[in-house]
Amino acid sequence: MAEIKVPRFMISAPGSGSGKTTIVCGLLKALMDKGLAVAAFKSGPDYIDPMFHSRVIGAKSRNLDIFMLGKETARYLVAKNCRRTDIAVFEGAMGYYDGMGKTSEASAYDLACTCDTPVVLAVNGKGAALSIAAMIKGFKYFRPDSHIAGAILNNVNPMSYLFYKEVIEQETGVKLLGYFPVMQDCNFESRHLGLVTAEEIGDLQQIVERLAVQAAKSIDLDGLVALARQAAPLTYTPVGLEPVGKVRVAIARDKAFCFYYQDALDLLTELGAELVPFSPLTDKHLPADCSGLVLGGGYPELYAAQLADNKEMLQEVKAALDGGMPCFAECGGFMYLLERYREGEQTYNWVGALPGETAMTKKLTRFGYVHLTAQQDNVLCAKGGRINGHEFHYSDSTNNGSSFVAAKASGRGSWECATATSTMYAGYPHIHLWGNVDFARSFVTRCCAYKAEK
Secondary structure, three states, X not given: OEEXXXXXXXXXXXXXXXXXXXXXXXXXXXXXXXXXXXXXXXXXXXXXXXXXXXXXXXXXXXXXXXXXHOHHHHHHHHHHHOOOOOEEEEEOOOOXXXXXOOOOOOOHHHHHHHOOOOXXXXXXXXXXXXXXXXXXXXXXXXXXXXXXXXXXXXXXXXXXXXXXXXXXXXXXXXXXXXXXXXXHHHOOOXXXXXXXXXXXXXXXXXXXXXXXXXXXXXXXXXXXXXXXXXXXXXXXXXXXXXXXOOEEEEEEOOOOEEEOOHHHHHHHHHOOEEEEEEOXXXXXXXXXXXXXXXXXXXXXXXXXXXXXXXXXXXXXXXHHHHOOOOEEEEOHXXXXXXXXXXXXXXXXXXXXXXXXXXEEEEEEEEEEEEEEEEOOOOOOOOOOOEEEEEEEEEEEEOOOEOOEEEEEOOOXXXXXXXXXXXXXXXXXXXXXXXXXXXXXXXXXXXXXXXXXXX
């Protein structure tokens, strides 16, 4: 075991829609403006909030998902990514205690306990007064080890905050660390998978600047830093990795394909992969001298026509895969590899490396955490190989594959999924490669073998 001193705190909330992401973005920028080197983390499997964090801090934000990573790996990744930082800011997911099914497993609370992190509860104070105290007190004492040490009130005016601050602190034993007023011009838009991505908000930096200025005015930043410094040293188990070879791997990075776990990409790099970005939307050719392909999730359905019109790229991707280039494609990337995308009566021809078509539905399809088990040897693992994953999509396809079995973490149902061969993994489930490092090692090894065969 090893340990590292990591000043840290988490912003969580009673439920979704409390303004966690806007508060965190404002705090990240305000702390940076104080001259602090900041690391950012997001609990759970969400891809979008870390994009906002990353745009603010100028470095990659990281996901910490207890279900997909396990507790030991989560602690290691915090330590790994905080070696040259002054403070780490965690953002919780959903409500603080909301985990899998009826439990708090894999919740923000579970992460706070795992990483022994002080928690600041962000409470939407709109339309409430003393009831705010009841909510904070209920959350603090719902579990004896709640880790809740402070609170920030959102959507309240200065006079109300000052008027109720003392009584709320007396009733709860929780220190109020400030407030945010209603800031209509600083809201982030939403769509079917959550917030729009950071790249789609043209004035994001201006919004963040306004949030940071407000944070400097109405948040006790020194109090937050002092709270973070009270966190105990983080204990973790070091992990040693050796490269399996050197190989260039093309990775789709644009508005259509942007859902990636940064630590998983770093893992591929540590194993010897040079990740070379390209755009299936605008580039006509795959990057030169690449021996592997990664197609992440995103919003390909929003750019269906543009993807279909880029026929040179479609042909090159299909030719590469037909020629045996190893490929890892999940969710949106998997959709792109099918023959067609259907939108009403309109169809758009996509890569065609897999038979079938995909279309949007009106509800979430196969949503939630899953245990994945391979039914055959493939590019990621041998038959019987296991990794935890997550599905979250409104689309469905006529060919979801049958190379893995996905069993709901709740135990309520299972289904076949993904097409996995000796050179390809393509399916709806999202996985975090740190959940089973051997999956990443197998993929890079196969890419190296393909390079040698060429």
